[in-house]
Amino acid sequence: MKIIRIKEKFKELKKRRECALIGFVTAGDPTPDDTVDIVNSMIRGGADLIELGLPFSDPIADGVVIQKASERSLNAGMNPDLFFELAKKIEKVPKVCLTYYNIVLQRGLDKFARDCTESGIDGLIVPDLPVEEATPLLLACNKHDINLIFLVAQTTTEERLQKILEVSRGFLYVVSLLGVTGARKELSGTINPLIRKVKQASDKIPLAVGFGISNPKQVKEVCDAGADGVIVGSAFVKIIEENAGNKEQMLQTLEEFTRRLKQVTKP
């Protein structure tokens, strides 16, 4: 299947001086039947990229909202085979898969990367796979032309940042705060210096900021600080959770919320 490239998307947005809105949802939440409709609502609302979570039973980097979504999804029968089937049905925007390393490992690194390619996924994020442990998966991803996306945090040292930049492809995932995913009232005051630090180290790779970002004001703050993209996750998942009984309303709310976020990413 045709792969819409992350790189092209960031280029296109840069020309328009727009910041990318990257929307995350857990695939299979509340049920696998809902996922394509949910993602399409977000795309209609203006999401530029979609990050699709393949749930793991023990997601240590996630806060309670995404933990619960993972549980709902797994209880509804989500599994990797189904995940790739669903991913194939999502078109129009670049797709990124987020999952934990054990899920990739059990499928087989090569098979996982190949399945990504075959379902049109252009990027892979594995939050519990630091650069030191990533060589085997990097080889598999390079072979199948998948972008392995790494995270950097406030605690990342200069030395580690260089190592990460050397192997990062697609975009660099800048973790805005110390902690797990989930909405925060205020963004960390250290986000601006962190963006500057990473930008200084490399201007070759787009930089997307995530964790804790949940409203248009925060999205604007991150875009204004010089990020190329902003990742919103738990806020979308929360809408799904709150409207689980009323799909029509859920889809409408998601679309409207996406539109409000996208608006502020434009100049």
Add this chain to the structure above:
Amino acid sequence: MTLPDKLGRFDGYGGRFAPEVLMPALEELEAAFDKYRRDEEFRQELSYYQTEFAGRPTPLYYARNLTEQIGGAKIYLKREDLVHGGAHKLNNTLGQVLLAKKMGKKRIIAETGAGQHGVATAIAAAALGIKCEVYMGTEDIERQSLNVFRMKLMDAKVIPVESGSCTLKDAVNEAMRDWLTNIKSTYYLIGSIVGPHPYPMIVREFQRIIGIETKKQINEKEDRLPDSIVACVGGGSNAIGIFYEFLEDDVELIGVEAGGKGIKTGKHGATLCAGTDGVLHGACSKLLQDKDGQITVSYSIAAGLDYPGVGPELSYLMKKNRITATSVTDDEALEAFKLLSRVEGIVPALESAHAIYHTIKIAKQMKKDQIIVMNLSGRGDKDVFTIADALGEKI
């Protein structure tokens, strides 16, 4: 070569599969441990607390009554149940709390299953004067209310964990999330030889004292090494603690895991016996998981053995055929629990009772001049409600 290597690997097992936020903290911890393990003042301070506070060395007790009743090999018990707090866990927590203080940390967090590690952390934190918070699954809080109360008495805050199976693995998840959030001020004190490098190494080094003492004591008493050493395995800290000193010797080393309701029922915690390779809680090791890599819920009557993972070093030693593993069911452990209490006047922890059952089983098949050392990792006071319940008695 001594393992782990620089990447924290035990020949493929182990490693450091942790979120980026934690990586610099793990590097900091590794450097601090490396410095203080060789620091004379640190060693003396730890030795002082081990002796004057924890009550080390613990006896290596000849279980004469049990030996005579079984009529096989001589059975010795390494009495870790006599360590202050009632289990071997304090060996590790004293070492790590001392390390945390040297590192200038202001707060200790820990996870606990049976509550023994939580209690041991609370004890060390109170003794050394540092704030302590313990994550514990609500299922375990229910099963181990006595230990919950003990922790509170020692001014530790117990934080209930309601995610997943509400047991040890979920408490580990939650403690890791806390650490991610409070990385600069907080020391995460892992209680077993699990987690990302350097934890499996640090915990082993602080538990090695069990084996060091055992070797000296058995040589004094019998002028020879034992034929077999038996220890129960949840994460594996008491097992590696007694095994490590004997790895190069001609001594059979046996880990006993939780057979729960029987391996075939799927309700067990026998990771070495029935697990497959994977990555959980920061390390590659054997795990209980389904074909997709989702971690399955473990089960045991003994909360301390109820964990779907195991220390990477034990997975490695299994692969090398240096240790063997077996499993003992709930019912068998209960039987051994009652027997040891009755004939020796020692009420063992349910975890240790698993090792007792297997010790008795192999002692019967061995000659009278052969020797087994069993690591009696903890005392059973914490388990009396569970036992009474299982026996259908009200107390």
